[in-house]
Amino acid sequence: MAYREPMIELIGLGKTFESKNNYVKALEDINLTIYEGEIFGIIGLSGAGKSTLVRCINYLERPTTGKVIFDKIDLSEVHDYELLKIRQSMGMIFQQFNLLMQRNVLQNICFPLEIAGVSKKDAIKRAYELLEVVGLTDKAKAYPAQLSGGQKQRVAIARALATKPKVLLCDEATSALDPTTTRSILNLLREINKNLGITIIVITHEMSVIEEICNRVAIIDDSRIAEIGDVEEVFMRPKSKIARQLVFSGVNHIEHFVGEDKCRIIFDGRTSFEPVIANMVLECRTPVNILFADTKDIDGKAFGQMIIQLPEDEISKKRIFAYLETNKIPYEEVI
Amino acid sequence: MFSRAVLEMIGKGILETLYMTVLSSVLAYILGLPLGIVLVVTDKEGIAPMLTINRIIGVIVNIFRSIPFVILLVALMPFTRLVVGTTLGPNALVVPLVIGSAPYIARLVESSLKEVDHGIIEAAKSMGASPVQIVFKVLLPEAKPSLIMGGAIAVITILSYSAMGGFVGAGGLGTLAINYGYYRYQADIMLVTVAILVLIVQGVQELGGRLVRRSDKRL
Structure with a gap:
């Protein structure tokens, strides 16, 4: 996959949380290159710093040290309003789906388009296209409260794809779902990666998720990258202690x-x-x-x-x- | 049971009370809603933390909330005269009602907006929403049912404050209850006015509940 263009580069990335009388190091010296079109997994136990890492990628968390280079843009150098624009080319989905509860499915998918200033007519047209991609055309007028977990995540995926992002960040996107639904969501992600060419970053604590869809994986332990490599390689010959622990989970x-x-x-x-x-x-x-x-x-x-x-x-x-x-x-x- | 004159008086009292309550509620929200939004937005955990502004507004709100309304009513009289030209009648009572209830509304709005799931705000941020967009497209719409419920509580509080205006001759049902029931021992008139107040409160609460049920899509 090395012939591809780098999509995201993390260089010497570090994040320290400050509170009144103590410092918490969430990330330390993270160096990572994610290439265009790959499905990259980031795995670690809870508290290892993987959620902070994904939030540094779209600058929801500002790294304390180091750089994030997204599509050749150094995010530390752009203005806040430019950052808002850039985030429109990075979709994100969450463990708890985070849909707007007072909006129906269609309005939820139109939401990022409204923010981007797309006309209502075009937004609705795009939303219906996406509903087709995620297979929920018949639920356009339903409210999130009426949907199952898997359906909610499908809506969230459609919403994240609305602005045609280059990257999709998945933060424990299947952790609240049962195994069957997890598999169908992972299949959908794989299809999206293949058909739309979107680079996908998967954050998880489950090795099975990594095995199922990722090309490469980085294992985060104690705020650092413990191991990084092709999924098969890591799975067959785990080198670090944490990798063995995760493979043997x-x-x-x-x-x-x-x-x-x-x-x-x-x-x-x-x-x-x-x-x-x-x-x-x-x-x-x-x-x-x-x-x-x-x-x-x-x-x-x-x-x-x-x-x-x-x-x-x-x-x-x-x-x-x-x-x-x-x-x-x-x-x-x-x- | 009552003479025509008394009935007319009660009718006028109802209209005055409704007038004061509605006008004060609208004006108090024009003041309190933005204050509540600023309190949430500038909070330490808010979408645009500005701790100094947050603390200043917080202290002002707390000061006004700790002054008993009857005291505020009297203390504000010079200001009321400046604004309305008189300290008597329904219009004069609107001034202290607005100033007395706006800080309360700010807190009600604050607590409603804080109920909005942080994850939803984070999702909006991840889509590149600006703080202004988050306020108007996420916080307010998502908190709508809770804001309506808070609205009913605010209106009822303003209604009960307005009854206190009876002591300073503001008009409305409060004046009626105090002038006839309290000063002249006409218990029947007092009872009727109190009963009407109870009915209005019930009505407002019921209306609020209905609006919430109709607007909340989580149910």
Whole structure:
């Protein structure tokens, strides 16, 4: 993706919140380039600073140090009124949707156009186009209170796209939704990225969201970037402690009751969906205990991970590793 | 039960009371609404924080709110004479009513506007809305139901203040209740005027509730 133009560059970005008698460092020395047309994920535990980071990108929060360069414009150098204009080319959606409760769906989508000074007639025309994109044409006259969470987020997406932004910032956009709705919203985001070419930045605390739609990911821990890279790379070979923690989310508790050696097997789509573990057990003639499994079959390819408990004797262990290697299945030992 | 003259007097009292209440409410909102908006906008957490202005207005509002209305009524008499030319009659009472209730309205408006979800304001900011646009396109419309409810409370407060005007000969139902019921021990006239006041209060409250139900799209 390096051949693309940089859309957003964060250079030495830092943000400190000051209150009466203490300083809170929310972000420190963030360096990041997001390219045109990519879906970039920013993940971290709550309190890591990711929400502050996304608000620095559109200058809802003014960084204390460093620069934000958006589409070749250094945001620290523009006047406030220019900033308002620039924000019109950065859409944003939120965890709590933040729709105007006293306006109907159509009026909500027209809202950013009103702010931009678009004529009412053109705004309504554009709003109907967007309703079609998000599949809610029949809800044009409904009020937010009458919609489900997923529908509200669709309206919010339509609203964020109204001014034809270059970037869409998603701040925990699926965190208030159930898994099925989450998937449909993520699919919609992917479509928007593909069809409209909009660069998307996804802030989340869920690795599954990153895996589902992102090309690259930055992991934020304790106000800094702990790791950054292609999603597959980070997922398969997490280097930092926090990355491992996020990739293994939901697996942590296993450590409490198993002291034995464990092995994480990664299904990255290169292996077809076949009974890998069963074959391995038959071939190596040694039973293994599956401690954790999270795999899915996408177009006949296996994706996900499994954690197995390794047998104690070294020979069986070696045999298992040899089997995985010959079958080109990525794995790593977990201590 | 009552002579024609008394009935005419009561009728005139009702009209005067309604006149004072409506006129004072409108003028008090012209003063109080902007004050309330400024209080919210310039707040520490507001969309354009200006702490000095916020504190100055806050203190002025608090001072006027702590003066009992009867005292304010008398204290403002020279000013009232300057504005209206007299200290008697409904028009003269409008002056202290406006000055006494505008700070109260400012606080009512402030609390209504502060109910607006911060996330919605943030969303508007992310779309490049200016502070002025946020006030007129987000804060006021989103707080509309709460503002209407506050409006009913304000009108009722002004109505009850206006009854106090009876002591200074302002006219209206208050004067009637005090002159006949209090000074002349005509309890029946006092009872009737009080009953009418109760009915007006009920009516205003009911109307406010209806308007809220009709305008609030969250229900």
